[in-house]
Amino acid sequence: MIDDKKVLFSGMQATGNLTLGNYLGALKNWLTLSDEYECFYSVVDLHSITVRQDPAELRSRARKLLTLYIAAGLDPKKNCIYYQSHVSAHAELSWILNCFTYMGELNRMTQFKDKSAKHADNINAGLFTYPVLMAADILLYQADVVPVGKDQLQHLEITRDIAQRFNAIYGDVFTIPEPYLGKSGAKIMSLQDPTKKMSKSDENVNASIYLMDDKDTIIRKFKRAVTDSDGCVAYNDTQIGIHNLIDIYSACTGKTPEEIVKEFDGKGYGDFKLAVGESVADILMPLQERFHQLEKDKAYIDGIIKENAEKAGYFANKTLRKVQKKVGFPERIR
Numbered sequence: 001m002i003d004d005k006k007v008l009f010s011g012m013q014a015t016g017n018l019t020l021g022n023y024l025g026a027l028k029n030w031l032t033l034s035d036e037y038e039c040f041y042s043v044v045d046l047h048s049i050t051v052r053q054d055p056a057e058l059r060s061r062a063r064k065l066l067t068l069y070i071a072a073g074l075d076p077k078k079n080c081i082y083y084q085s086h087v088s089a090h091a092e093l094s095w096i097l098n099c100f101t102y103m104g105e106l107n108r109m110t111q112f113k114d115k116s117a118k119h120a121d122n123i124n125a126g127l128f129t130y131p132v133l134m135a136a137d138i139l140l141y142q143a144d145v146v147p148v149g150k151d152q153l154q155h156l157e158i159t160r161d162i163a164q165r166f167n168a169i170y171g172d173v174f175t176i177p178e179p180y181l182g183k184s185g186a187k188i189m190s191l192q193d194p195t196k197k198m199s200k201s202d203e204n205v206n207a208s209i210y211l212m213d214d215k216d217t218i219i220r221k222f223k224r225a226v227t228d229s230d231g232c233v234a235y236n237d238t239q240i241g242i243h244n245l246i247d248i249y250s251a252c253t254g255k256t257p258e259e260i261v262k263e264f265d266g267k268g269y270g271d272f273k274l275a276v277g278e279s280v281a282d283i284l285m286p287l288q289e290r291f292h293q294l295e296k297d298k299a300y301i302d303g304i305i306k307e308n309a310e311k312a313g314y315f316a317n318k319t320l321r322k323v324q325k326k327v328g329f330p331e332r333i334r
């Protein structure tokens with residue numbers, strides 16, 4: 001608890017361009033929850049280097065991502081928006097938690113298996129211990145809730161296990177966090193292969209809607225989205241492409257899948273795809289406008305980066321000092 005409010009933590013990696021999946025699965029829920037909780041939203045750049053990055057590009061993407069958090073509607077005076085690399089407590093707690101995590105647990109992580117298959121030439125130890133750093137992120141702020149997409153649930157589970165293991169030895173040090181999944185949009189699928197999740201690292205640009213795509217591109221990508229030959233808008237497990245488009249339309253308009261099926265009764269896929277594209281553009285156009293305005297105001301963004309790193313550091317270090325004491329590190333001499 002901070003000032004009688006429960007704590008929320010979440011983050012995104014500054015790898016690639018954000019997709020509609022990132023927006024509907026994560027960012028949108030961040031906005032809904034931001035009044036109710038004391039929120040920490042991190043640009044998790046330490047996580048990004050588990051895959052090789054170009055330094056200048058990483059720096060530029062990280063700043064864009066931080067700006068995008070604000071453009072999406074998160075007030076940086078109320079929400080702590082900061083770079084993970086500016087708060088060294090993340091790396092320090094991560095080391096300690098490494099010593100409370102088993103190889104066998106990490107071996108089971110599906111994201112590790114996927115990423116190591118994808119980057120077979122660079123299966124580094126950081127990629128393996130990625131979930132421990134994520135646990136450190138969350139536990140440092142004593143977070144009660146962590147809004148993420150479905151793909152991150154396994155990482156939340158291991159975070160809870162590590163926290164419970166630590167608490168069982170040393171007493172109540174960490175709050176045990178709960179994941180938060182939105183009602184719709186928790187898993188947006190690729191527009192080109194609806195059996196795969198939409199991902200910012202997909203090589204096929206037509207598979208994802210990027211938050212910075214213009215309206216024509218958005219409409220074109222939806223027109224080309226892979227569906228089926230049934231030709232009627234129905235919500236079931238066999239028409240997986242249409243299922244995904246209904247999920248997107250539902251998350252963008254607030255309509256339920258049943259209402260959507262009724263709305264497009266007797267209409268073809270062409271009409272439906274156009275409506276989905278327009279509903280997405282209606283959300284993304286204002287966001288892009290705010291982003292371009294904010295991006296120009298260098299001093300404002302710099303101020304936020306500085307102020308929020310200090311705020312995050314204050315809370316993170318409180319937990320870190322407690323943990324250091326518990327495990328038996330010597331007290332600092334003042």
Ligand code: ATP
Binds near residue numbers: 015021186188189
């Ligand atoms: P990468 O392709 O580089 O692994 P990613 O697109 O999966 O990236 P992350 O940075 O790993 O994105 O995820 C940021 C947040 O967005 C997480 O909370 C994640 O669960 C959520 N998210 C990512 N992809 C989707 C998706 N297709 N549908 C819903 N949520 C998603």
Ligand code: LTN
Binds near residue numbers: 010011044133138155
């Ligand atoms: N692994 C997450 C990003 C992430 C995160 C976190 C999310 C790193 N630390 C803490 C929630 C809480 C991902 O989206 N791939």
